[in-house]
Amino acid sequence: MRFSGRPPDRTHLYGHGKVENLSALVETLLLLVTCAWIVREAIHRLISHRVDLEVTWWAFAVMLGSIVIDASRSRVLSHVAVKYHSQALEADALHFETDVWSSAVVILGLISVKAGEWWPRLQFLRNGDAVAALGVSALVVWVSIQLGRRTVDALLDSAPAGLEERIAAAVEAVPGVCNCHQVRARYSGPVLFIDLHVLVDGAQTLAQAHGLTETIEAAIREIAPRADVTVHPEPFQTSQS
């Protein structure tokens, strides 16, 4: 995150925003590996019917504490992730959320072991935590795949559907613009780089035309606040010239 916020340098002229998407992808892949490990452990417990959890009040307290901490971290991070359009922070939030659910599963396991000790009829509950762990893993795999796909989309420069049309419409609504074409847009981390061509009155002065491009850039920022816009003006021959 710190790295991706670094300004452009001589060999990364668009800045380091893609580092953000790449690190989100790597973190998502690590989450999937963690899930595979959780599934393996859960299946092992289901098959061996062996419970090697030592149930103490201390264990309960530690797990509850970590749930509270991870849940609050996850909430803060996902708010910041939305605010700064950051996939890396989104992946961090997902990571902590996974920790919350895993801790909840462990607590469920501790409770079911205790219940089995107190009421022997509830022995079947011993498998409860393994089943819950499988459920949590399925959930995390699903969310990770969604996030992973979006990081790959960002790395491959895919633009949100309909963005091109919305930008062209907003630009053509600016007085003095006859036509807008060749719109291109790509994300680099949180920054959206946009470039486009416009047909404008060829008889105006360069200063006037430049003023118009500034107006166009402002109009685009109404749609995409963090956009970095480049406008290429082309002369449109009016009838009197």
Ligand SMILES: [Zn+2]
């Ligand atoms: Zn053109």
Ligand SMILES: [Zn+2]
């Ligand atoms: Zn300028």
